[in-house]
Amino acid sequence: MQKTKYIFVVGGVLSGVGKGITAASIGRILINRGLKVSAIKIDPYINVDAGTMNPTVHGEVFVTDDGDETDQDIGNYERFLDCDINSPNYMTTGRIYLNVIQKERAMKYKGKCVEVVPHIPLEVMERINAAAAASAAKVMIIEVGGTVGEYQNILFLETARMMKLKEPDDVALVLVSYLPVPSHLGEMKTKPTQHAVRTMNNSGLQPDFIVARGPDELDKPRKETLVANCGMRSENHVISAPDVKSIYEIPALLERQNFSELLAKQLKLKLRNKKNLRWNHFVQKVKTSEQPVKIAVVGKYFGTGNYTLSDSYISVIEAIKHASFAHNVKPELTWVDSEEYEANPAKLKELNSFDAVIVPGGFGTRGIEGIIAAIRYVRENKIPYLGLCYGMQLAAIEFARHVLHFTGAHTVECNPDSPYLIISANPTQAKNIREDRYGGTMRLGAYRCVLKKSSRAHKLYKADEISERHRHRYEFNNEFRVQMEAAGLEVAGVNPESDLVEIIELKDHPYFVGTQFHPEFKSRPLNPHPLFMGLIKAALAEK
Ligand code: GLN
Numbered sequence: 001m002q003k004t005k006y007i008f009v010v011g012g013v014l015s016g017v018g019k020g021i022t023a024a025s026i027g028r029i030l031i032n033r034g035l036k037v038s039a040i041k042i043d044p045y046i047n048v049d050a051g052t053m054n055p056t057v058h059g060e061v062f063v064t065d066d067g068d069e070t071d072q073d074i075g076n077y078e079r080f081l082d083c084d085i086n087s088p089n090y091m092t093t094g095r096i097y098l099n100v101i102q103k104e105r106a107m108k109y110k111g112k113c114v115e116v117v118p119h120i121p122l123e124v125m126e127r128i129n130a131a132a133a134a135s136a137a138k139v140m141i142i143e144v145g146g147t148v149g150e151y152q153n154i155l156f157l158e159t160a161r162m163m164k165l166k167e168p169d170d171v172a173l174v175l176v177s178y179l180p181v182p183s184h185l186g187e188m189k190t191k192p193t194q195h196a197v198r199t200m201n202n203s204g205l206q207p208d209f210i211v212a213r214g215p216d217e218l219d220k221p222r223k224e225t226l227v228a229n230c231g232m233r234s235e236n237h238v239i240s241a242p243d244v245k246s247i248y249e250i251p252a253l254l255e256r257q258n259f260s261e262l263l264a265k266q267l268k269l270k271l272r273n274k275k276n277l278r279w280n281h282f283v284q285k286v287k288t289s290e291q292p293v294k295i296a297v298v299g300k301y302f303g304t305g306n307y308t309l310s311d312s313y314i315s316v317i318e319a320i321k322h323a324s325f326a327h328n329v330k331p332e333l334t335w336v337d338s339e340e341y342e343a344n345p346a347k348l349k350e351l352n353s354f355d356a357v358i359v360p361g362g363f364g365t366r367g368i369e370g371i372i373a374a375i376r377y378v379r380e381n382k383i384p385y386l387g388l389c390y391g392m393q394l395a396a397i398e399f400a401r402h403v404l405h406f407t408g409a410h411t412v413e414c415n416p417d418s419p420y421l422i423i424s425a426n427p428t429q430a431k432n433i434r435e436d437r438y439g440g441t442m443r444l445g446a447y448r449c450v451l452k453k454s455s456r457a458h459k460l461y462k463a464d465e466i467s468e469r470h471r472h473r474y475e476f477n478n479e480f481r482v483q484m485e486a487a488g489l490e491v492a493g494v495n496p497e498s499d500l501v502e503i504i505e506l507k508d509h510p511y512f513v514g515t516q517f518h519p520e521f522k523s524r525p526l527n528p529h530p531l532f533m534g535l536i537k538a539a540l541a542e543k
Pocket of ligand 1: 360362363388389390393413471474475
């Protein structure tokens with residue numbers, strides 16, 4: 001087998017400038033040239049995984065097939081690289097230290113004094129090598145979270161330094177930096193990036209490439225400044241990456257500057273002359289789709305400003321885009337705070353102006369009654385509906401309350417004393433909660449689901465059995481299944497091992513589907529998800 005090549009992607013100046021998308025786009029351009037690529041995300045925090053972090057602060061928790069709760073960038077990689085990324089490809093400081101400490105307790109260091117350096121970077125390296133072997137990738141992209149100069153990621157930079165020292169031809173370093181254009185100056189400034197490079201130099205690292213993010217194109221004089229002051233090999237090694245309308249255009253933007261050739265030259269890689277027609281075709285649709293499809297996303301978590309909310313539900317947004325562009329329509333998303341419906345039920349009428357409604361995953365009591373009211377409205381007024389996880393659980397509760405007249409029907413999460421616990425906790429989960437065992441204990445990752453032949457889901461998936469990813473603690477309570485089905489709530493998919501309900505549907509409705517799993521995690525630009533496709537199709541038919 002050929003040796004794996006490594007591309008470290010680190011950030012400078014600002015966080016949130018699209019380091020993850022840049023890393024994913026580098027992966028895409030190399031795949032387009034015939035290479036097998038995988039990607040690793042390193043997060044510098046102590047949390048063992050992203051599962052215990054608040055999504056309004058940290059962004060979406062992305063779930064892998066093998067049940068890891070990871071950073072949203074793993075989702076970007078899966079979407080851009082069009083392959084599954086698994087747990088070995090995600091690490092945090094907490095996870096690395098935990099492994100080292102467990103090894104020490106197991107006498108794996110054979111009596112040595114275990115030290116931060118070299119044992120922590122060695123552990124990181126071991127994990128990188130294991131991930132590379134597991135994915136059989138020719139190129140492994142490694143994104144280091146945070147920005148250079150932070151105390152938190154220094155040990156990961158040290159890992160990069162050690163790897164490059166050992167095999168200089170196998171490791172490339174890309175700095176994704178930001179070049180601001182202060183409004184009072186009206187010109188792009190290179191100095192913060194120069195400082196970022198100096199900071200890298202202090203860690204023993206010199207970037208091979210700078211990806212210059214900014215509001216505008218990087219012009220020639222500034223490129224020359226960066227080459228001169230940052231010790232760059234040539235102007236070609238400074239890549240301009242101005243803001244673009246759609247993230248999916250970024251691979252082409254990088255490729256126009258020959259980035260794949262330059263990387264290949266440095267890493268001594270052979271490229272194939274391969275055109276990616278499918279990716280280009282998708283980007284074309286992104287650019288040309290004009291007819292709008294109006295979608296309301298109803299839930300809580302939306303009160304913290306645009307930037308945050310779109311990060312909390314990034315996979316949902318991307319799944320909507322994939323399915324919409326596949327139908328040549330442009331999605332227009334409106335975030336509806338369900339608490340507004342609690343304060344003012346007359347406002348529910350606004351839902352008529354949307355072509356479809358989605359209730360995404362969520363936790364806790366806040367805003368729940370408003371969501372249930374919205375689900376009732378779309379059920380009764382035949383507005384296409386897709387409920388994701390909590391959106392499925394609350395749809396079941398709404399049905400129990402208003403069709404079966406089970407007054408006070410609820411989920412154990414919000415009212416454990418309800419006479420009708422439509423959503424309940426199984427004994428394992430009840431024990432986890434009693435013992436405060438929260439981290440990594442939800443029902444996580446891929447589970448099988450057998451579809452009922454006559455269901456809408458079966459028609460959309462065109463399969464008898466599917467596999468989808470989960471992240472939830474509570475479940476549909478099978479004690480109520482017979483009554484609910486008799487009243488018209490169809491159980492369209494069930495896990496064959498546990499008999500847990502995975503999909504519910506309503507027949508007498510243009511589109512009403514709820515999934516206990518999260519279909520959004522498996523939607524890809526080149527492979528839109530069947531249930532989102534079904535929703536958009538129904539939305540357009542109802543228009
Ligand atoms: N709060 C619900 C549960 O834990 C749903 C979780 C979700 O929507 N991801 O079961």
